[in-house]
Amino acid sequence: MILPRTFAFLFLCVFTFLSFILPASAAEFSVPGRVSQGHAFPASVQDIRPFTAQFRWRGESIRVKAVKYPSKRRWKADILLALPLDAKADEVLSISLHDEQHDFVVKPLGVRWPESVLKVAPRYVAPPPEALPQIERDRRRIRRALDSRTMKRWSLPMARPVPGGITSAFGGRRVFNGQPRAPHKGTDMRCAEGTPVKAAWAGTVLLAEPTYFGGNTVHLDHGQGVISSYAHLSAFDVKAGDSVRKGQVVGRSGATGRVTGPHLHFGLHVQGVPVDAMPLLTSPPALTGGPSRTLYERQPSASRSSR
Template sequence: MNNVLRVHLLGVMLCLLMAGSALAGDRVELLVPEQVGVGKPFLLRIVSWYPLENVQVEWNEKTVRPTVTRPGEKSEALLMLGIGLRKDLGTYPLKVTVDIWGHTYHFSRNIKVVESVWGKETLRVAPKMVDPPAEVLDRIKAERAQILAALNQVTPERFWDLPFVLPTKGKMLSRFGLYRVFNGHTKSRHTGLDFRAWKGTPLHSIAAGRVVLTDHFYYAGNAVLIDHGNGLFSMYDHLSRILVGKGDVVQPGQRVGLSGATGRVTGAHLHLAVFVLGGVVDPEVLFESSVDNIFK
């Protein structure tokens, strides 16, 4: 190959690479907030006029391959992310990889995690629910491991869609993240959102998904854990009766149980917990009427 031809081919290759880079930068949008509160979920949208394939997202040391859809003329990958209640403040990298027509493109964003505002509440419960007797400690440890094992699974399909459905019409009571004082001692943070629900009130799934766990737990009582896909889970605690079984596919608003007062409670209610990639996050913003705009 002569030098003139070699230079020409190198020039063509360089132009193709530059065109590919421009195509990715101009035609792939990452819609994601620059700043989020600790313990809060947020939405990531990856949008392109071009067909997206093999989309991969890395966030907080976890990897997700979100479902790609084409709701209109554009390809879109929608993903719920978040930062767990107990994570450190600071700047976290978000990395996205996509394939377009056989070429791989990489994108990154830095998201600042800032403090959220939390309240405090005082409760009185049975002493054994604050300082469990020695004979139940192994049980509590095993139950935590059982739940964590389920939460660490990242299902490749996304079952959920916007908007989310309220699990019950009852008033929202104890908010997520509260510092909780049990029997005069600060013992924990509130890792869910409580709803008023008199015993026997029907409770509904907040989104489509698959039931991955139903059991009776020391603290949560009768509970249902639903996998909504791509690392998003919801858990319904303190039920008087469970109406679904492991492996059941549920639809938004479908009954999953009846409210009760099982586990560590002061009375009948629903404790709803939401998890993103293993981290517990605030469910309340999922039910805002303008949720789609809040998460952009």
């Protein structure tokens, strides 16, 4: 018969032995090694026990509580991150959980951004003095919206806001009336005036109001700093504070603001960084290549690989 004291000693020996041979964490990480400029990318970590992960990326730190996946008996924390369209140096993503930090290097790949030459009303190139207060107000309110950090509501793939193709891709430098301006921070999509515009993901309406350059614009918060925008609308179907479903109509396309004709300007910011939203229409998303092709370009053959 084993005495209680002997049993306790044997149990302690076995526990001590297992603590040496078993890993402190069975975490599995998913982080891409290469991402093109101006692209968003998902990163995640899984473990066999509950945890909260800390993602540190480009000076920002975001805590993500893991969600249980019953079918896999694992817990997973995921996040959407982004590389700026002018990124050149390698970036490091640090993921911390269970008091351990794991670092991953993400290498940016260059993209040859195009140039768009456009003709618009002169007041949208050289705004009159009376328009300056509204422009400054728009800037502050949009900046505040992009600073929102809430619980995750996005999921891949993203829903297409309108069925039309791309007329002006993300990232191209704009030249308005002969004057160079900042790169295009969204995707222009063909659609007739009054076309229903649908939410890319479930979210909360941060702004639904007229702006000087964007015309009638809706901004949706999808959590973790993922913000989508829908500009140049002819009408709103939502108001600030509304909760919307993925695919729900948020407005109707139009030609308000700085435009050359009716279309939807669809934008996506990830922690304040504008990105090309089109690669997120598939799951897994396209992390390399670009810019997204327009209706006016010859489509590549099936055998041609992306840059």
